Amino acid sequence: MIAIAERINGQFLDVKAAIADKDPAPVVELAKKQTEAGAAYLDINVGTAAADQQDAIKWLVETAQGAVETPLCLDSQKPDVIKAGLQVCDTSRGVLLNSTPLDKKSDPEVLDKYVEMANASGGSIIALTMNVEGVPQNVDNRVAIAAEIITKCMELGMTPDRLFIDPIILPVNVPGAQEQPDNILAAIDQILLMSDPPPHITMGLSNLSQGTTKRSLINRTFLAMAISHGCDSAIIDVLDEPLVDVVATAEMLMNKQIYSDSFLKAYRSMAGGRR
Numbered sequence: 001m002i003a004i005a006e007r008i009n010g011q012f013l014d015v016k017a018a019i020a021d022k023d024p025a026p027v028v029e030l031a032k033k034q035t036e037a038g039a040a041y042l043d044i045n046v047g048t049a050a051a052d053q054q055d056a057i058k059w060l061v062e063t064a065q066g067a068v069e070t071p072l073c074l075d076s077q078k079p080d081v082i083k084a085g086l087q088v089c090d091t092s093r094g095v096l097l098n099s100t101p102l103d104k105k106s107d108p109e110v111l112d113k114y115v116e117m118a119n120a121s122g123g124s125i126i127a128l129t130m131n132v133e134g135v136p137q138n139v140d141n142r143v144a145i146a147a148e149i150i151t152k153c154m155e156l157g158m159t160p161d162r163l164f165i166d167p168i169i170l171p172v173n174v175p176g177a178q179e180q181p182d183n184i185l186a187a188i189d190q191i192l193l194m195s196d197p198p199p200h201i202t203m204g205l206s207n208l209s210q211g212t213t214k215r216s217l218i219n220r221t222f223l224a225m226a227i228s229h230g231c232d233s234a235i236i237d238v239l240d241e242p243l244v245d246v247v248a249t250a251e252m253l254m255n256k257q258i259y260s261d262s263f264l265k266a267y268r269s270m271a272g273g274r275r
């Protein structure tokens with residue numbers, strides 16, 4: 001599992017305040033704690049409140065990468081914000097550019113921009129199964145958009161091993177949305193058959209449980225199910241120990257990690273090998 005640590009995100013009040021005050025301490029601490037917990041990448045998301053998102057992502061990138069050697073996952077739906085982050089990012093560690101839809105009305109070429117930036121920096125991209133019409137609410141449209149993403153990436157010289165497809169998980173408590181987690185599992189099955197090698201599959205797991213009373217339980221149960229369908233990455237709370245234990249156990253049961261009596265400990269010490 002390529003674990004992308006979610007916590008350096010301006011959606012959280014401590015990070016939002018750190019960005020506003022340019023106070024590095026909370027960001028440095030989160031970078032260190034998430035790295036120790038086994039993050040393969042640190043997600044860097046300025047949130048929506050930052051006055052100048054380009055300035056904010058530069059500061060977050062410099063602060064996080066100065067504290068740890070973990071590669072970064074630059075997270076914005078705006079190519080200009082990603083571009084600003086890349087200007088100061090040490091891409092020799094590897095980098096993930098997260099997250100572009102197939103296309104959007106205001107920017108039909110948005111995917112091309114992410115692919116070009118990833119090609120130039122030797123990085124990978126996370127592409128959402130989302131298009132001008134928004135997030136599809138069924139399996140077929142998710143799969144059709146994924147096929148278009150894979151084709152376009154191949155045309156632009158990005159092989160599927162540098163492509164992460166995100167089938168987009170949304171809160172399960174939204175009326176009418178309860179069939180979506182199961183739809184996503186069916187979509188993963190089909191997306192993995194589209195190319196050889198297949199693309200990676202990732203998702204913003206914590207979206208699923210937003211507003212529910214059993215967040216960690218819902219997150220870890222679905223992640224085990226997704227891993228059994230071949231999901232090999234996720235943006236997660238790596239500081240949630242029961243969640244990381246489930247990842248290690250699910251991967252061991254899928255024969256991706258060898259069983260030993262200390263398989264949980266072994267899993268945590270191997271983050272660097274999972275990039």
Ligand code: THG
Nearest residue numbers: 006011012013098099126166203204206207210235
């Ligand atoms: N796909 C991709 N990237 C993503 C997402 C995705 N990046 C952002 C997000 N979704 C994944 N990261 C988070 C981070 C936090 C939460 C959910 C997803 C979260 N936050 C608390 C909440 O909203 O309840 C914040 C509250 C607090 O301050 O504690 O749940 O889907 N590719």
